[in-house]
Amino acid sequence: MAIVTFGEAIRQAYEEEMRRDPNVFLIGEDVGRWGSLYRSSRGLLEQFGPDQVKDAPISEAAIAGCGVGAALMGMRPIVEIMYIDFVSIAMDQIVNHAAKWHQLSGGAVKIPMVLKTQGGCGRRNSSQHSQSLENWFVNVPGLIVVMPSTPYDVKGLLKSAVRNDNPVVFIEHKCLYFDKGEVPEGEYLVPLGKADVKRAGDDVTIIATSWMVQFALRAAEQLAEEGVSCEVADPRTLWPLDKETIITSVRKTGRCIVVTEAPMEGGWSGEAASVVHENCFEHLKKPVKRLCTVRTGIPYGPVFEREILPNELKIRTAVKDILK
Amino acid sequence: MSSDRLLSLYEEMVTLREFDELCLALKKKDFIYSGYHPYVGQEAVAVGFCGALRREDVLLSTHRAHCHAVARGCPRGGILTEMMGRRTGSAGGLGGGMQILDAPHNFYSGSIVGSNLPIATGVGLAMKQKKLDSVCMCLFGDGASNTGAFHEALNLAAIWKLPIIFVCENNQYAEAMPAREFVSCERISMRAKGYGLEEISIDGNDVEQTRATAEELIARTRNGKGPFLVEALTYRIRGHYVGDPESTYRTKDEVEEWRKKDPILRAGRGLLENGLSQRDLDAVSAKVSKEMEELEKWALAQEFPTLDEATAHVYIPLQKGRE
Numbered sequence: 236m237a238i239v240t241f242g243e244a245i246r247q248a249y250e251e252e253m254r255r256d257p258n259v260f261l262i263g264e265d266v267g268r269w270g271s272l273y274r275s276s277r278g279l280l281e282q283f284g285p286d287q288v289k290d291a292p293i294s295e296a297a298i299a300g301c302g303v304g305a306a307l308m309g310m311r312p313i314v315e316i317m318y319i320d321f322v323s324i325a326m327d328q329i330v331n332h333a334a335k336w337h338q339l340s341g342g343a344v345k346i347p348m349v350l351k352t353q354g355g356c357g358r359r360n361s362s363q364h365s366q367s368l369e370n371w372f373v374n375v376p377g378l379i380v381v382m383p384s385t386p387y388d389v390k391g392l393l394k395s396a397v398r399n400d401n402p403v404v405f406i407e408h409k410c411l412y413f414d415k416g417e418v419p420e421g422e423y424l425v426p427l428g429k430a431d432v433k434r435a436g437d438d439v440t441i442i443a444t445s446w447m448v449q450f451a452l453r454a455a456e457q458l459a460e461e462g463v464s465c466e467v468a469d470p471r472t473l474w475p476l477d478k479e480t481i482i483t484s485v486r487k488t489g490r491c492i493v494v495t496e497a498p499m500e501g502g503w504s505g506e507a508a509s510v511v512h513e514n515c516f517e518h519l520k521k522p523v524k525r526l527c528t529v530r531t532g533i534p535y536g537p538v539f540e541r542e543i544l545p546n547e548l549k550i551r552t553a554v555k556d557i558l559k
Numbered sequence: 560m561s562s563d564r565l566l567s568l569y570e571e572m573v574t575l576r577e578f579d580e581l582c583l584a585l586k587k588k589d590f591i592y593s594g595y596h597p598y599v600g601q602e603a604v605a606v607g608f609c610g611a612l613r614r615e616d617v618l619l620s621t622h623r624a625h626c627h628a629v630a631r632g633c634p635r636g637g638i639l640t641e642m643m644g645r646r647t648g649s650a651g652g653l654g655g656g657m658q659i660l661d662a663p664h665n666f667y668s669g670s671i672v673g674s675n676l677p678i679a680t681g682v683g684l685a686m687k688q689k690k691l692d693s694v695c696m697c698l699f700g701d702g703a704s705n706t707g708a709f710h711e712a713l714n715l716a717a718i719w720k721l722p723i724i725f726v727c728e729n730n731q732y733a734e735a736m737p738a739r740e741f742v743s744c745e746r747i748s749m750r751a752k753g754y755g756l757e758e759i760s761i762d763g764n765d766v767e768q769t770r771a772t773a774e775e776l777i778a779r780t781r782n783g784k785g786p787f788l789v790e791a792l793t794y795r796i797r798g799h800y801v802g803d804p805e806s807t808y809r810t811k812d813e814v815e816e817w818r819k820k821d822p823i824l825r826a827g828r829g830l831l832e833n834g835l836s837q838r839d840l841d842a843v844s845a846k847v848s849k850e851m852e853e854l855e856k857w858a859l860a861q862e863f864p865t866l867d868e869a870t871a872h873v874y875i876p877l878q879k880g881r882e
Contacts, residue, residue: 260688286688292718297711300677301684304695307667308617308685327708331671332678336660341651342872343662376873400875428877475877 236417244390244418245275245407249313251422252397253283256311259397262289262298263315263351272317273353273412299325299350303332306348311397319354319368319406326371333402334377347400349393355446355496356540357410362532365409365540367497369444372404373474373506379403379427380473384448386416388471391425399427408446408496428472430480436466439490439554442481442507443467447494447545454550463554473503481507482514489520490557494545499527521557526550560767562833568766569826570843571610572602575626576823577844577851578635582625582642582656586801590859591642594657594670598626600764600796603822604698604728605630607769608791611777612696617665617682619675619697621728622657624668627698633664635854645861652864672733673706675699676725680712683721683786694780695723702733704747716786717754723786724776728763730795735808748790756788763791764822767829794820 239247252259261276267290270277280288291298295316302314316322322329329350336344356365372380379401383389389407396403433448434455443451448469455465468484470476485491491511495504508523529543579598585591598605609618609630620627628638633649641648642656649661657670669675679697686693703709704727716723727747731738744750748760759776761768769791776787794817798805805814827840 292711292714294711294715296708297677297680297715300674300679300708300712301681301715304678304681304683305685306681307678308682308689310685310688312681324707327671327674328677331674332669335658336667337874338870338872339650339654339658340660340662340872341653343650344660344667345875379874379877399877426877 236419238415239386239418240412241386241389241414241416242273242275242412244386245393246277246279247418248390248393249276249279250282252394253279253287257287258309259311259313260287260289261313261315262291262301264291264293264298264317266290266315271315273409275412295321295324296328299328300332302348302350303328303346306346307336307344311347313349313351313397316350316352318364319352320363320366322352322368329378329402329404330375334375337401338377345400346402349396349403349405351405351407353407353409355408355410356533356544357446359535359537359540361535365533367495367528369406369473370497370502373503377402379475381405381427381471382445382473383407383471384411384445384469386414386418388425388431390418391423392427392471395424395427403427406445410446425471428475428477430468430470430477432466432480432484433469434465434467436464436488438464438488439492439557440466440468440481440484440488441492441494441550441554442470443494444470444473445496447496450545450547451494451550454547454554457547458551458554463558465554470507476506476510478510478514481510485511485515486518489518491519492524492526492550492553492557494526494550496528496544498530499525500530502527524553524557526553562830562835565767565826565830565833566835566843568606568770569823569830569840570847571606571630572766572823572826573843573847574850575602575605575629577847578629578639579626581851581855582639583801585643585855592644592655594622594655595642596623596656596800597797598623600817600821601728601730601793602626603766603769603826604726604763604791604793607766608696608698608726608773611770611773613693615665615691615693617667617693617695619679619682619695620659620666620668621675621699621703622668622670622672624659625656627668628659628661628666631664631666633661633666636857637661639854639858640861643858643861644863645858646864646868647861651868653869673699673703673708676703676712677708679723679725680715680721683716683723684719686722687719692781693722694777694785696726697723698726698728700733701727701729701731701738701742701747702736704742704750705733713754713788717756720783721786722780722783724780725786725788727788727790729790729792732795732799732808734799735803737808746790748788751788754788756786759787759789761789761791763793764820764825766822766826
């Protein structure tokens with residue numbers, strides 16, 4: 236296996252899917268000349284030309300609508316919204332059209348569009364470029380919501396998302412692009428709707444998403460030295476949720492902590508906790524705990540960002556607490 | 560225009576009028592639930608523009624969609640029973656009058672004002688990249704021309720030279736908001752200039768003009784000269800919806816003035832001047848009325864979908880282990 240960055244894994248997925256199917260095209264602000272903000276589409280404009288790699292003006296509503304219309308015509312657009320915070324401008328197209336038209340047409344119309352964006356804090360961007368808005372999409376029937384955490388997952392999931400006939404909201408994390416990990420040389424897919432146990436353990440299940448998976452894994456590593464065995468489950472797809480993997484894990488460990496970067500209230504972390512309570516109640520030794528970012532606009536700068544986020548220390552403390 | 564051609568357009572307009580009247584009657588009896596927006600007075604726009612497309616062309620419509628669909632050639636039974644929420648509706652009765660999707664006839668409408676313009680750019684882009692000989696027509700109203708989506712889509716279509724005809728059906732009222740007060744320029748077509756496009760405004764109540772303009776713009780668009788923005792000035796004779804408080808935004812005198820400019824009366828006068836008799840025109844009305852009676856009878860006999868059918872297509876189930 237080769238060791239590649241998260242961004243390079245994305246580029247490989249683009250390259251393979253665009254070559255496999257000429258109906259696949261990438262559209263967004265600076266996806267061509269720049270090769271995307273974090274260089275995940277670098278070189279593709281030269282390789283595939285401006286029809287398949289389309290730089291678009293700063294017009295998120297038009298870009299997203301363009302994706303819907305092109306998908307309607309049998310193309311497979313990958314629509315990139317540079318920051319998830321800008322998705323507010325595109326929301327009508329995603330929520331009222333991409334998510335609705337399959338049902339509204341009695342199944343006649345398919346919108347095989349991937350809305351690809353990146354969110355989260357950690358790069359000192361303050362509150363309009365750092366949000367975790369995945370919960371918005373989880374609340375819309377008709378959308379699939381994906382949040383990959385490793386180079387292997389992002390490549391395999393992106394390829395699956397492109398081939399899937401549903402609209403898929405694919406949310407990357409801005410702190411992951413330069414992370415390295417193993418990626419197979421040959422073609423592979425990671426199934427949508429399938430969680431992955433990133434670390435096996437017996438004492439407590441930590442369900443973590445996106446960047447938080449790394450914090451959970453580091454906390455688990457540290458706790459292992461103290462004799463505590465943590466299982467870390469990464470849902471990878473927030474919706475539809477792989478309940479089976481989560482339930483199996485929590486029935487084994489009897490304890491569960493959900494860690495997300497999105498605020499706790501009204502969000503997916505509550506959904507995950509409810510799934511556990513509804514299905515594992517008699518196995519639970521303690522109520523499910525949640526560890527999420529403080530409910531605030533993301534403050535500016537590196538210090539405050541770190542303060543409000545879950546981190547290894549907070550996760551370790553929560554684990555010790557739930558083991559009491 | 561020859562009398563035969565005009566007569567045929569006249570019949571299509573009468574069909575739209577009678578269809579709309581039938582919808583009104585069914586709405587009053589609560590067979591049509593919500594989302595019915597009367598079309599009376601605007602028939603020359605739908606007939607002129609929607610009727611000029613080929614089957615493979617794509618038409619994107621609005622919340623006031625039913626007459627666009629009829630003029631486009633979507634089966635009337637499918638449209639009417641869609642509005643009535645019946646299983647035989649063009650989309651199984653799931654969308655109603657504001658969200659008529661008739662995929663086999665390339666007809667798509669939606670109820671978020673202005674949202675179809677961005678979608679048109681994607682349809683046009685796909686047509687261009689696939690080198691299809693088809694065009695996309697996108698209808699919207701004066702209200703939509705005030706949305707951000709209008710601006711974003713016009714700019715995108717213009718910079719990429721997409722095969723789209725944007726038709727602004729200016730019926731002078733966005734719900735209760737008069738265009739004269741809520742649109743910043745005298746004619747909406749003036750906005751075309753900002754995108755480097757021609758300014759085209761036409762009389763939307765003159766079916767000869769709407770059809771001739773549509774044919775010309777469609778031909779030019781097929782030849783790679785698109786996009787175009789055309790404003791067709793017309794008038795919404797009835798309220799935004801049935802029973803809206805009309806007196807809050809316009810006078811009866813104003814409505815009466817526009818009734819005199821009714822596109823059907825106008826085309827009828829043209830036909831009489833061309834030597835047809837009132838009896839010929841009455842024969843058209845009688846024929847259409849009979850068709851509508853049969854349509855109503857058929858529609859009322861159709862079944863409703865089950866809840867399972869209504870919620871069957873939320874998403875396409877993932878294939879286990881594959882994707």
